[in-house]
Amino acid sequence: MDAKISFKLNGKNVSITTDPLRRLLDILRDDFKLTGVKEGCSEGECGACSVLLNGKIVTSCIIPIGAVDGQEVMTIEGVSATEGGKIIVEAFADGGAVQCGFCIPGMVIAAYYLLSNNPNPTDDEIRLGISGNICRCTGYDLIVESIKLAAERGEKIWKK
């Protein structure tokens, strides 16, 4: 049975009438056309579908949209429009962090979440911060370096 679900999406109030068991991932991609969020494993392991739910990083493939009613969701489209998000995206490009690119929206979300909570992370803390995001191309080193670069470049933003 369909239900009306209202939530905040990238800072704007939105509503949708749909089956509350549909996945947040599908709602974002199919209904709101926010295709930056990717479907990888569908079991919450790979992190390609990462979004921020009430400011915490979660995997949207295992969240029913009904559970999002009244909550706040931020996708890669929202994050990359912020000052910090722009710095991370540029650092990933400059640092050579991207190969096939499929995991990158999730990686950027993870980096944003990490730097927002820990402006000056160590290598180990960065690796822990992206532990929910799997990349099959890069071997992670350049992603870690790029997050360090984003931490340096956005020092004033992250420490706010």
Next chain:
Amino acid sequence: MADNLIIAKNVEEAVALKDGSSLFLAGGTEVNRLDSPCCASTLISLGRMGLDGLSVCEETVDCCKGPKKGRFLKLGAMCTFQELIDCEDVPQFLKEACRFMSSRTKRNMATIGGNIGAARDDSYLIPTLIAASCAVELNCKGKKHVYGIGRYLKEKKDYPDSLIEAVLIPLNGAEVLSKRYANTAASHAAVTVSVSLLDGKVRVGAAVKNAGVRRLVEFEELINAGKGTEEELIKAAYGLDMPISDDMFGSEKYKRYILGVTVSDLVKKAQGGKK
């Protein structure tokens, strides 16, 4: 695949709605994942009930051997793994067990109550909770029960519609050591073992993939009787009455050997640490 999702407003409503055709939905990392074995026509979401507090309490726990009174750290069942790791008051051994779930993203979602309720045979937390003599506070159709984790696991099928409201960690100073064997950090574990040492007595919990999760009283009796050499524990593991089989996670022989050796190693380490 469920047909219906209900967001419960409070514990009373959640418990009243629960029947054989429904499942409680906590963090969702078990129920919602692809190929989840969980099957129900209705999901009852527990996300809005606020079962995520932390307090210290005195409680009488119904264990297999009768009631036992003690002082406990009471963790709301909806506390996530990451919240437990971030909380100063949570004992290190429980934080370590939470870190067995390697993905920080998943740790933001998975809850302590959900992990116990799912009772997976490669459970991240249950071996540790068994070794630490933890308890669960259940709401069975409005009636409160506090059971030792061992008793809960044994009698779980008798309370199919009960809701885990809280998990109680004894404040007895016991140290718990755990080890998990898996092919990768994100893989299902073949074997997870936890050992605690309190007042000279050892307590062992283990999860073996495709065989189950339980307290290993057989090992405890051997060790507490002073017969816990590595050879004796390996022999005991080969003779252990547990349906361990060959599968993609390891051979039966491997899993039994690892179980015996790991219990031996952890007991030595625990005893060494106490000297």
